[in-house]
Amino acid sequence: MQMIHTRGLTRHFRVKGETVEAVRGIDIDVEAGELVAFLGPNGAGKSTSLRMLTTLLPPTSGTAMVAGCDVLKDPIGVRQRIGYVGQGNGTGAGHRVRDELVTQGLCYGLPKAESQKRADELLVSLDLQPLANRAGMTLSGGQRRRLDVALGLVHQPELLFLDEPSTGLDPQNRANLWEHIIRLRREHGTTIFLTTHYLDEADSMAERVLVIDHGRVIADDTPAKLKDDLAGDRLTISTRNENDAPRALEIAERITTLHETSVEGTVVNMRARRGNALLPEFLRALDASGITVLTAEVKRPTLDDVFLALTGRSLRESELVEETETVARSA
Numbered sequence: 001m002q003m004i005h006t007r008g009l010t011r012h013f014r015v016k017g018e019t020v021e022a023v024r025g026i027d028i029d030v031e032a033g034e035l036v037a038f039l040g041p042n043g044a045g046k047s048t049s050l051r052m053l054t055t056l057l058p059p060t061s062g063t064a065m066v067a068g069c070d071v072l073k074d075p076i077g078v079r080q081r082i083g084y085v086g087q088g089n090g091t092g093a094g095h096r097v098r099d100e101l102v103t104q105g106l107c108y109g110l111p112k113a114e115s116q117k118r119a120d121e122l123l124v125s126l127d128l129q130p131l132a133n134r135a136g137m138t139l140s141g142g143q144r145r146r147l148d149v150a151l152g153l154v155h156q157p158e159l160l161f162l163d164e165p166s167t168g169l170d171p172q173n174r175a176n177l178w179e180h181i182i183r184l185r186r187e188h189g190t191t192i193f194l195t196t197h198y199l200d201e202a203d204s205m206a207e208r209v210l211v212i213d214h215g216r217v218i219a220d221d222t223p224a225k226l227k228d229d230l231a232g233d234r235l236t237i238s239t240r241n242e243n244d245a246p247r248a249l250e251i252a253e254r255i256t257t258l259h260e261t262s263v264e265g266t267v268v269n270m271r272a273r274r275g276n277a278l279l280p281e282f283l284r285a286l287d288a289s290g291i292t293v294l295t296a297e298v299k300r301p302t303l304d305d306v307f308l309a310l311t312g313r314s315l316r317e318s319e320l321v322e323e324t325e326t327v328a329r330s331a
């Protein structure tokens with residue numbers, strides 16, 4: 001069964017007489033049980049998309065079926081089947097942590113005893129038990145984030161949306177949260193659709209990555225395939241003497257298509273698809289030509305290299321530009 005199916009999903013905002021095209025006609029398909037990461041720089045349209053999928057924001061145009069229900073025709077059906085942890089904190093300030101979880105369960109129609117049982121399970125699995133009787137406002141940012149996630153899980157939704165769940169958590173709590181997400185999938189088959197700015201997390205945890213930029217989905221595949229197809233591996237070899245380096249590059253070019261090539265002294269740099277598979281053949285060809293290779297290195301690309309290949313900008317750079325603009329605007 002398909003858990004998310006959108007066609008031409010679009011959302012515009014009117015701001016001071018101008019139209020902001022936050023999401024420009026995105027098509028998303030997510031199967032039951034998938035863990036999909038939604039990546040993109042600040043302002044790309046991730047949260048706006050999530051808010052449409054979770055019925056919090058009506059689309060300007062386009063269609064979206066979520067957990068088998070139409071977001072416009074059956075928003076209640078969608079809400080019953082999904083969990084949503086928004087980017088901002090949703091927890092009430094004055095309530096105790098455990099009470100908040102129990103109340104959330106009651107809101108979703110669980111009987112009291114069941115709500116209490118769920119609350120206690122979640123307190124344990126998200127390491128919140130020592131904080132069970134603390135008021136929400138006394139929690140640290142990371143503790144509050146864990147409570148937000150616990151609240152999204154109370155009714156054991158079949159589809160869970162997480163908007164930057166790990167932002168603001170220390171490495172140990174990030175790992176802890178991921179453990180929970182992975183376990184949720186393994187034990188309950190929960191479908192998970194999340195946004196994150198940690199590309200390494202998306203790379204290692206998600207089986208599929210959607211990249212959104214300026215409101216459009218510009219890539220949709222497994223992290224491995226995106227890296228192989230769009231970025232390729234970086235190969236660096238060093239030869240014994242400077243005359244051999246340009247010759248080595250010529251030989252490599254005969255074997256495969258190369259990108260971003262350079263020769264600096266005895267060092268040859270290049271980017272190639274499936275560089276790790278290519279390297280042995282390349283070394284044999286160099287050996288046959290009497291070129292001695294002193295060192296050889298293959299570096300796997302990152303998802304940031306993928307973004308660079310797609311847009312000509314680094315995801316990190318785009319974020320920095322955005323931050324600088326925001327600071328400049330607010331100054």
Ligand SMILES: Nc1ncnc2c1ncn2[C@@H]1O[C@H](COP(=O)(O)OP(=O)(O)OP(=O)(O)O)[C@@H](O)[C@H]1O
Nearest residue numbers: 013015020022040041042043044045046047048049
């Ligand atoms: N309520 C709103 N009114 C006007 N513009 C909005 C509104 N919500 C979002 N936008 C604009 O829509 C665009 C997409 O915003 P969105 O919050 O979806 O980005 P994002 O990808 O979640 O970014 P971030 O990584 O910073 O969370 C931005 O240009 C933003 O300023």
Ligand SMILES: [Mg+2]
Nearest residue numbers: 046047048087
């Ligand atoms: Mg956002």
